[in-house]
Amino acid sequence: MAGKNFDYYLAEGTLAAMDAIEQATGEKDLNVIGYCLGGTLVAATLGYLAAKKIDRVASCTFFVSFVDFAEAGELEVFIDEQQVAAIEKRMAEHGGYLEGSEMANTFNMLRSNDLIWSFVVNNYLMGKSPFPFDLLYWNSDSTRMPAAMHSFYLRNMYLKNLLREPGGISLNGVPIDVSKADMPVYFVSTVEDHIVPWRSVYAGAKLFRGPRRFILGGSGHIAGVVNAPAANKYHYWTNDKLPPDPEVWLKNAEQHPGSWWTDWGRWVATHGGGKVPARVPGKGGLKVIEDAPGSYVRMRGDAAKSGKPELRRRRGVQKATSN
Numbered sequence: 001m002a003g004k005n006f007d008y009y010l011a012e013g014t015l016a017a018m019d020a021i022e023q024a025t026g027e028k029d030l031n032v033i034g035y036c037l038g039g040t041l042v043a044a045t046l047g048y049l050a051a052k053k054i055d056r057v058a059s060c061t062f063f064v065s066f067v068d069f070a071e072a073g074e075l076e077v078f079i080d081e082q083q084v085a086a087i088e089k090r091m092a093e094h095g096g097y098l099e100g101s102e103m104a105n106t107f108n109m110l111r112s113n114d115l116i117w118s119f120v121v122n123n124y125l126m127g128k129s130p131f132p133f134d135l136l137y138w139n140s141d142s143t144r145m146p147a148a149m150h151s152f153y154l155r156n157m158y159l160k161n162l163l164r165e166p167g168g169i170s171l172n173g174v175p176i177d178v179s180k181a182d183m184p185v186y187f188v189s190t191v192e193d194h195i196v197p198w199r200s201v202y203a204g205a206k207l208f209r210g211p212r213r214f215i216l217g218g219s220g221h222i223a224g225v226v227n228a229p230a231a232n233k234y235h236y237w238t239n240d241k242l243p244p245d246p247e248v249w250l251k252n253a254e255q256h257p258g259s260w261w262t263d264w265g266r267w268v269a270t271h272g273g274g275k276v277p278a279r280v281p282g283k284g285g286l287k288v289i290e291d292a293p294g295s296y297v298r299m300r301g302d303a304a305k306s307g308k309p310e311l312r313r314r315r316g317v318q319k320a321t322s323n
Contacts, residue, residue, distance in 0.1 A: 002096020
């Protein structure tokens with residue numbers, strides 16, 4: 001997948017997924033959600049659809065996603081021309097991808113006391129067993145990044161901040177202008193997010209011209225989003241107005257107990273078509289491949305270099321997941 005760039009992620013990712021949903025269910029209109037880098041890709045997709053005058057997104061929700069990279073927060077420490085060039089060199093030496101552990105280490109260093117040294121002290125020095133914590137499984141499931149896509153992303157988004165500029169980037173030959181996307185959008189940010197700071201999420205929300213809702217949740221990049229209402233954890237702030245200054249927004253925002261999910265649930269219900277009847281997978285235009293969660297979840301990333309026969313026999317989409 002070394003040559004897969006953002007154009008491929010658009011054509012074979014978001015657009016292909018929309019077509020597959022229509023094939024499987026017969027539904028053309030969608031309520032779309034993008035998380036983190038997925039949200040950045042979704043924003044570019046909305047700009048593409050707007051340019052092509054394709055209307056199939058009823059609403060869009062962004063979870064802790066950059067659209068405007070002007071204030072990238074602490075990650076800016078690791079991203080400048082010299083460091084991006086060094087990353088590109090490492091990806092070339094690796095055979096065309098960034099090893100997932102490198103990105104994980106970068107994020108860990110942003111919160112080194114919590115994510116590195118606490119484990120060194122408690123587990124290595126004191127011999128204690130790690131406290132069971134489900135989100136650590138998420139953190140340890142790192143993702144490799146194809147060289148072409150990652151280089152494009154770092155240079156055009158982080159270094160040049162071109163996604164916010166009308167026509168700043170082009171995908172599949174189409175200039176992207178996110179401000180042309182006029183469907184209702186909902187932006188979720190979290191107050192302790194060290195990867196996508198909430199003020200940057202706020203700046204991205206203001207780029208869209210349709211109805212916009214921005215909320216600020218408690219906790220951070222993962223725990224603040226994966227926060228089911230039943231747990232009654234944290235809190236969130238709302239403010240129907242979007243003034244230019246995010247600090248003014250927060251000063252006049254109302255704080256609510258519990259999860260932001262309840263606010264979003266009410267919002268997204270106004271953009272849906274009511275209850276969706278249960279369907280039998282495979283009865284639509286797409287046939288069942290295999291039982292969930294799929295055989296690819298048992299594939300080890302470090303086995304991809306071994307040339308094991310079972311890896312070669314897998315379909316291309318499954319081989320791609322090792323990246």
